[in-house]
Amino acid sequence: xxxxxxxxxxxxxxxxxxxxxxxxxxxxxxxxxxxxxxxxxxxxxxxxxxxxxxxxxxxxxxxxxxxxxxxxxxxxxxxxxxxxxxxxxxxxxxxxxxxxxxxxxxxxxxxxxxxxxxxxxxxxxxxxxxxxxxxxxxxxxxxxxxxxxxxxxxxxxxxxxxxxxxxxxxxxxxxxxxxxxxxxxxxxxxxxxxxxxxxxxxxxxxxxxxxxxxxxxxxxxxxxx
Numbered sequence: 001x002x003x004x005x006x007x008x009x010x011x012x013x014x015x016x017x018x019x020x021x022x023x024x025x026x027x028x029x030x031x032x033x034x035x036x037x038x039x040x041x042x043x044x045x046x047x048x049x050x051x052x053x054x055x056x057x058x059x060x061x062x063x064x065x066x067x068x069x070x071x072x073x074x075x076x077x078x079x080x081x082x083x084x085x086x087x088x089x090x091x092x093x094x095x096x097x098x099x100x101x102x103x104x105x106x107x108x109x110x111x112x113x114x115x116x117x118x119x120x121x122x123x124x125x126x127x128x129x130x131x132x133x134x135x136x137x138x139x140x141x142x143x144x145x146x147x148x149x150x151x152x153x154x155x156x157x158x159x160x161x162x163x164x165x166x167x168x169x170x171x172x173x174x175x176x177x178x179x180x181x182x183x184x185x186x187x188x189x190x191x192x193x194x195x196x197x198x199x200x201x202x203x204x205x206x207x208x209x210x211x212x213x214x215x216x217x218x219x220x221x222x223x224x225x
Contacts, residue, residue, distance in 0.1 A: 014088040015068060022059040029170045030160065033213065036178035037064040045111040045147040046181060049138065051131045051203055052120040053154050054161035056168060058091075060154055060176050061118045070110045070117045072103060096123055104140055111145040118152070129158040130219050131204050136196035142184050149187060151179030151202050155210035175210035 026032055040046075048069070050061060062069055068090065075093035078086060086093075094103035107117055121138045122131070131153075142149060156174035161167075179202065187195045208218035 012068065014085075015090050018089050019062045023063050026056075026059050026063060026174075030156075030172055030174050032060070032063070032174045032176065034064050034176040034178070035210075036180075039150060039178045039180050040065040040067060041116075041148070041181060043114070045114050045145055046116045046150055047111070047138070047141055047147050048116060048118040048150045048152045049134070049199060049203070050118060050120055050152040051154060051207065052122045052125050053129065053157040054125060054168070056157050056161055057120070057154055058118065060157070060174070061152065064176065064178070065116075067116045070107070070115055072107065072117075072119055099137070107141055108144045111141060111147050117141070125163050126158055127163055129155075130221070131200065131207055134196050134200040134203070136192035139187065139192045139195065142187055146184040148181035148183050149199070150181050151199060151206060153177045153179075153203055153206040153210060155207050155216075156214060173214055175214050177206040177210050179206060 048061065050057060058071055061071075071089075071091040072094040073086060073091050074096045076096075077083065078093045092103060092106050094100045107119075110117060119138055119141075121134050126132070141147065154174065154176055156172060160169050160172040160174070182195075182199075190198060204219070204221050208221075211218050
């Protein structure tokens with residue numbers, strides 16, 4: 001297997017320091033509840049598919065699993081010292097709005113080594129808290145690696161750090177829901193387009209369940225259909 005720049009041992013030290021620090025940050029400032037953390041596989045590759053509410057999302061992605069996760073972020077962030085830091089924190093660049101085969105090869109390599117990945121197929125942070133339609137492009141990763149897909153939903157971070165603010169609020173309630181892994185065989189059965197539609201509906205249902213838990217009105221996604 002080709003080494004395409006994933007220097008695992010060098011990055012893991014920084015990853016665990018960051019995980020401990022960010023987990024402490026989230027627990028100090030926010031009231032975070034979680035459902036389904038038992039759904040993380042104990043071993044083997046997986047693709048965690050999450051909605052994208054704020055820059056704080058990756059902190060919640062790593063908070064409830066001891067498994068090492070790798071992320072994708074838009075390539076324009078990888079500049080100077082901040083870009084070097086992102087690489088050390090298991091984040092790899094991807095070109096937004098276009099097919100990026102190099103980024104896909106990188107993530108395939110990571111999955112084939114048995115690690116977990118977290119991706120945000122909406123491509124950008126939500127402007128209003130709602131989950132937009134999931135596109136099937138990311139399923140190339142599942143097709144090439146046979147890794148299961150784990151639905152992962154965050155609710156509450158949009159109010160804490162919306163796109164219109166330069167800094168987060170330092171209080172608030174957040175709910176995380178982690179769905180059961182979907183085996184590749186089921187994805188293959190449904191086909192990419194149908195599975196992407198099913199996954200969109202699943203994430204929206206999980207989000208509305210979380211909103212009810214937090215005492216909020218569910219989103220009316222029927223209008224978007």
